[in-house]
Amino acid sequence: MxxxxxxxxxxxxxxxxxxxxxxxxxxxxxxxxxxxxxxxxxxxxxxKYLTFGQLLKSSAEKFANRQALVSCAENNRSITFAEALDKSDRLASGLLNLGLEKGDRVGIWSPNYEFWYISMMATARAGFVCVALNPAYTLSELEYRIEKVDIKAIISPEIFRKQKHYEMLSNLIPAMKDAKTGSSNWQNSKNTLSKVIINSDKLLPGAINFNELLKISTENDVKKIEEIQSKISPDDGCNIQFTSGTTGKSKAALLSHFSMINNGYDIGIRHEFDKKPARICVNVPFFHVYGCVAAIANSLCHGATLVLPAPHFSPEDALKAIVKEKCTAIYGTPTMFVDLVAKQKELKLNLPEIPIANTGGSICTPQLVKDVTGILKVKKFRSFYGLTETSAIAFQSLPEDSSQSVEDYVGTVSNxxxxxxxxxxxxxxxxxxxxxxxxxxxxxxxxxxxxxxxxxxxxxxxxxxxxxxxxxxxxxxxxxxxxxYKEMIIRGGENLFPREIEDFLNTHEDILETHVIGIPDERMGEEVGAFIRVKDKTKKLTREEIKKFCKGKLSHFKIPRYVIIVDEFPKTTSGKIQKFKFPEMYAKEIEEAKLQK
The missing domain is CATH 2.30.38.10 (Luciferase; Domain 3)
Known part of the structure; x- marks a missing residue:
């Protein structure tokens, strides 16, 4: 490094x-x-001057038989804090036996599964740096991130929805296909990736099976993991989160054990989880700081149980999990809460009273606050504000704040x-x-x-x-x-950066110039709007054509929801584009595009 x-x-x-x-x-x-x-x-x-490894050990002793995590989509599989420590140490020793060393970057390319949680804990216990990867990344997006931080190993499911992770990795590293089943003995001349661990029921060529890796660790191997904890510093980097900027190129924010643990602890204090153990319905992804810190770090500090309704957000599964698992807290973005409200109106489930729900990503409307507290039976609706670069949270609601405060404020400065x-x-x-x-x-x-x-x-x-x-x-x-000050678009809690989308769309043979802004949307908060000048004005580009052009090359959430063809853009006298004028200047075109939904 x-x-x-x-x-x-x-x-x-x-x-x-x-x-x-x-x-x-x-x-x-x-x-x-x-x-x-x-x-x-x-x-x-x-x-608290601790590492994640030390915190997990402490939690396993303090909350030994309490459920640490419940994964509803995996046949309601659950693990206690003591079991989480045991599995994490077995995986940590398995990864070290593969030849990985302290400080190596290990990517987790997956939605919310039990093995994501175990993998994060294992990387911390082994002294690696966990690299959180969005499971929706295309192959080019993944390759950029592997090369950016020199990822040595990736842990992933075989497939997630339409994303065939193993197949994509095999295409990235052709030598995997010719390797023996369950073997990692292949040479990669393109980048630093040398180990692929797949969570699957099958043994696959060139890939190490996740569950088999857990089994091969001996008791002596596990003891060695505890011995190395004193050699890992709380000030060491333990997690890399990818963010972006106006250049459109992703930056890799390095977070320490110390920053994440104390931020998670403070979140739990503001939620009063220290007074009564919580059961949190986790709708947010683990690959985001919301999931890593507000969920995982918070849980370890206060013994909260994380309930995963589904690998990805599903309002119906979330509502059913709240009832079945007796959740006492809900995490989500404003968009997620809009969908939960709509689904509850449809299903009319007998929801219990929920002591607290927390949201982040954008300000909530008065109607949403009313619906969450009324239809979802949430007693206290709270908000977060923060950034990847602040290890999650910088402002959050106080225990005594009213639910209505989230309509205007992001909370009070964190402790x-x-x-x-x-x-x-x-x-x-x-x-x-x-x-x-x-x-x-x-x-x-x-x-x-x-x-x-x-x-x-x-x-x-x-x-x-x-x-x-x-x-x-x-x-x-x-x-x-x-x-x-940034031109960031917040779509359903996802941070999108116009420059990245603009640069890609400008590679289209018929496009002369593209500028992207966020267009207000009742459900998503903002949707991506692409304003395009074409080379030949006689040619008409439609959203369907743009969508087809983007498919497989841009993550689905980055694909423009609105495509508006224009003849010119408002500019300053020096020639700079004035994006703030777009909503007013193209109001008619925007409304017409919305009607075409």
Whole structure:
């Protein structure tokens, strides 16, 4: 690894933070009326200096026979915290016996299955770095990520829905097809990938069977896993989450054990899971920080049971799981809650009263709040705000907040974090004024993997992270998003970046120029709208043609929902495209496109 970053050291940070806070207080007193939008939420409880491996061991001892996870789609298979530790150590020793070494990147390319959970824990116990991969990635998207972070091994299902994972990996590495069944003895000259582990009932050429790998570990192998825990540091990177930026090229955010565990712990405290064990209906994917931190890390800290209704989001399966598994909490994006409400109106199941539900990704409408608290019988509706780069959450609701607060606010600053809002020159704006939100504290990423240039663009030597979001901060630490400096589109909780889609569409032989924006949508929050100028105005491009062109090359959620052909784009005098004018300038065309749904 060649990434050169300022490593986060809790003691050093506390000293730096105390100095900054003291200087800030003196400055504030001398300026009387001026109140700059800086807020530091200090909690007396110490941060937990632990690795995921140490936390799992502690959870297995404290909550030994309590269910850690229930996978409804896998014949309601469940594992206790003690069983999770045992399986994780067996897999960890199996991976080490394959020749993997501490610090190696191991990709998990899968939806929510039990083996995803076990694989994440095993990578942590072995000292590897877990790389979370979206199961909807196309082959080119996967290949880019393998090469970006030098993935050594991938753990995956044989097939998921229409995605034939094993077949796609075999196409990427032709030598796999000629290898012996269940063997990984093949040579890959294209990239660093050297081991493919497939969760399947079958033994496949060139692939190691996941369950067989668990079986070959001896008791002595498992004991060695416990012995190496002291050699893994909480400050080490343990998870890579892929994000993007205006360039459209994915960046790999490296998160530490320390940041993820403490963020997960704090989430549980805000939800009061420390007072009563929760059973969480997990609709969000594990490959996202929402799943990794708000679900898995939180669960390990507070002994919560994770209930997986289905490998992917299914409102009907979720509602049935809530009833059958007696869930006491629901996780989802606003779009997911819209679908849950609609499905409950149809099924009319006898739902229990749900103490708490949590959402993130975008602001909720008053109607959705009313439906969630009424139709879904949720007592407290709560919200998150955060980024991949903040190990998930930077703002969240307080226990005493009303459900209606999610209509306007993203919550209060998370414990032990600093936030500030600045103008374009980097100066603090006043409380209540819009500006760019910056975050500093234990949860900020270590940096983008092997990308010092991009890291420095958002993360200064002072460890302040620029979020790119336009934000308004109140004196009490409550915040709201007022816009985006980034052009990111949030579609059903998925973060999409226009440049990536634009660059791909511009490879079409008939397209001259493409610009993509998010178009408001009642269900998804935003849908992808592509505004296209064609080379030959006599040719008509339809959405179906664009959809066909994108299929298999762009993930399904990135394919434009609306395709609008235009003659010109609004520009500044310097020739820059003014995307903010699109909704008004093309209002008629947008409405016509919506009618064609």
């Amino acid at each position: 060649t990434l050169k970053l300022i490593q986060y050291k809790p003691k050093i940070f506390r000293i730096l933070n105390q100095k900054f806070t003291r200087n800030f207080s003196l400055s504030l007193k001398s300026q009387n009326e001026r109140k700059p939008s800086y807020y530091h939420r200090i909690e007396n409880e110490k941060l 032990n974090l600093e936030v500030k809002v600045i103008d374009r020159d980097g100066n603090l704006v006043k409380f209540g004024e819009p500006g760019e939100l910056c975050v500093r504290g234990y949860s900020v990423m270590l940096g983008y993997w092997n990308d010092e240039v991009k890291t420095k663009e958002v993360l200064g030597e002072d460890r302040w992270l620029k979020t790119g979001d336009q934000f308004i901060l109140n004196e009490n630490g409550v915040g709201k998003i007022s816009g985006r």
